[in-house]
Amino acid sequence: MAAENIIIDSHIHIFPSSEASTLPWLTAELPVARQSSVDEFKTATSSSSKTLQGFIAIEAGRENGSSKDWTAPLQEISFFRRVITGEPRDGEGHSAADKDLCLGIVPWAPVNLGPAQLEKYLAKAEEEAGPETWSKVKGFRYLLQDQPNGTALEGEFIEGLKLLGRKGFVFDVGVDHHRRGRTQLDELVEMIDRAHDGVEKEEDKVVFVLNHLCKPDITIVNYTTDPSFIAWRTAMFTLSKCKRTYMKLSGLFAEMTDKVRTWSADDIFASIIPWLAVVIAAFGPSRIMFATDWPVCTIGVDDANADDKDADNAWVKWRKVVEKVCDMAGLNEEDQKMVWAGTAREAYHL
Template identity: 25%
Template sequence: MVLDSHQHFWQYEPVRDAWISEDMGVLRRDFLPEDLKPVLDQNHIGGCVAVQADQSEAETHFLLTLAGQHAFIRGVVGWVDLRDDALEDRLAYFSSYKKLKGFRHIVQGEPKGFLLDPRFIRGVRMLARYNYTYDLLIYHHQLDEALQFVRHVPEVKIVVDHLAKPSIRTGEKTQWELNMAALSTFDHVSCKVSGMVTEADWRQWKPADFYPYLDELFESFGPSRLLYGSDWPVCLLAADYEQQLFIIQSYLAHASARENEQVLGENAVNFYNL
C-alpha cells in the first residue's frame, strides 16, 4: 500500500494562519478530508498521516477529530508544549487517542539554540515513554544544531521533514549534503522525501532538479529510512498532487520493487506504528 506520510488540514483563519502570505493565495481557503480523499484515490494512495500546522493543542484535537471521522487518515502528528512542566500529564492524557502517533514543533521559526534548550530536550525524551515519534522541521542552516540535538534523544524515533529544506532553487547542496550524511549515522533518525517543490523555483522546476538531493538521501539513509510525503496542500504553491508524486515515482522507476514498497508506504507504517 502507498501511504502519504505528510499532509495538512486546516480551516483557514487569516490571523492564525498569517504565515500564508499574499504570494501563497492558493492556500487561503479550507483544506479538509473531503478535498484530499478524491486526490488520494485518483493516485492510488491508501492513506495518509495528518501533521500539525498550528502550534496549539486545539490543532491536535482538530486533527484527531478528523482522523476519528475518516479511516483513511491513518495517523496524526500533533502539537503539545514540549517545554511545559506539566508535559507528562498532557502526554498521559493524549495517550488514550490511538491515532495520535507523534508530535512536531515548528523549529524552523525558532531562534538559534532552541533545539538545545534543556527543557525542550527533556520534553522530547519524554515522548519515548509513550512510544511517540518526533517530526523535526528545520531549515538546512539549522542542521548543525540538529546534529547536536539528536545525540541527546537517542531513545526517540525522529524523522526529518522535507529533507531539512535545502536550497534547491539555487542548487547549493555541499554543506547540506555533509550534514545530512552525518545525521544519517544516527540509527534513530529517518527522513521524509517531502516538501521538495516549494524549496525549488515554484514555476520553473523540473524533476531532474531534485535527483542530486535524492541521490544523497538514498546513499546516506538508504531505502529503509526514507518516507514519501506530499506536503499537500502546501505543495500546491508549486505543483499539483500528481506532479509532486511523479518526482519520487520517476526517481524510483529504476529501483527494486522492494525499495519502492519501503519508501512509498512500508517505512511510514513502521515509523508511525500505523
C-alpha cells in the same frame, strides 16, 4: 511504480475554514488561504484512489502564544478527533466514510517547556482526543525552523525529547537549511546525539522523522563546489548514521523558483537529482518515506497551471517525481514498497 504498491502520504495538513483564524501563517494572499479538507485531498489524489491507503496528518502551525496558550493546538486535536471518529461538523469537508483514511496524527506539543509542562500538555491532549483518536497519535512536532538558534539544544528541550521517547512517540523535525543556514543542521545533529545520550534502552530512544530533506537550497547551480550543498550533504550522511532517524521525501516544491515549479515532473526530477541521490545513498529505501506536504506543495504549482486542464496537479507531479527516484536508484519491488508505505508504517508504528 508497480501497480500493486500501496501509497501512504506521510505528511499532509488539514484544517477547516472555520478555524483558519488560528493559523497565523495563513495570510489572505496565499493561494491556500481556504479550507484544506479531506474532500479536497481526495480530489487531488483521485488518480491514485485505488492505491492510496491513507495519510498522516501533521500539525498545521496553530497559534500557541509562545507555547503558553494551548487553546488552538487542543482545538486542532479536537478537529482531528472529528475526522478520525467520523463525526464532522457541517462544512468541514469530511464524512464518516473518510475516518479510515487518517492513519495517524502528529499534533503540536510544547517540547521547549521541558518534561514537567510537556506531561501536563500530553494529559490535556489525551483528554481532548479521547481513546480512539489518542491511539492514532503517533508523535508530536514543535517546528524548529523559525525558532532562535540554540532552541533545540536547551536542556529542557532535550529532556522533553527524552520524555517523548520513553512514551513511544516520534518527534517530527522541521528545520530550514535554505533560509537559516548551516547552524540549523549542526544543531540538529547535536540535538539527536544529546536526546539519545544516556538512554540505556534502545526502545526508549526517541525516533526522529526529518521533514522535507531539511529544506536544502536547490537553486544552487555549481553544487559540486558550493559550500551550502557540501554542508547539507555532510549533514545528511551524519544524520543517517543514527538508525532511529528517518527522512520524508517531500517539500521540495517550496524550495524551487517559480518557474521550476511549473515544469513537468521529468524536468523537475532532472533538476534535483543531486539532492535526491544524496538522500537515497545516505538513508536507503528502508528509512525514506513518500510524503507531499499537501496543500503547501500546491503553492506555485496548481495556481500556475489553473488554466491548463492537462497539467498535473502538485500531488500527482510529486508522485511522478518519486516514481523516477525509485527508477533512478534501481530499487527492487520490496524497496519500492518501503518508500511508498512501508517506511511510514515502521517509523510511525501504524
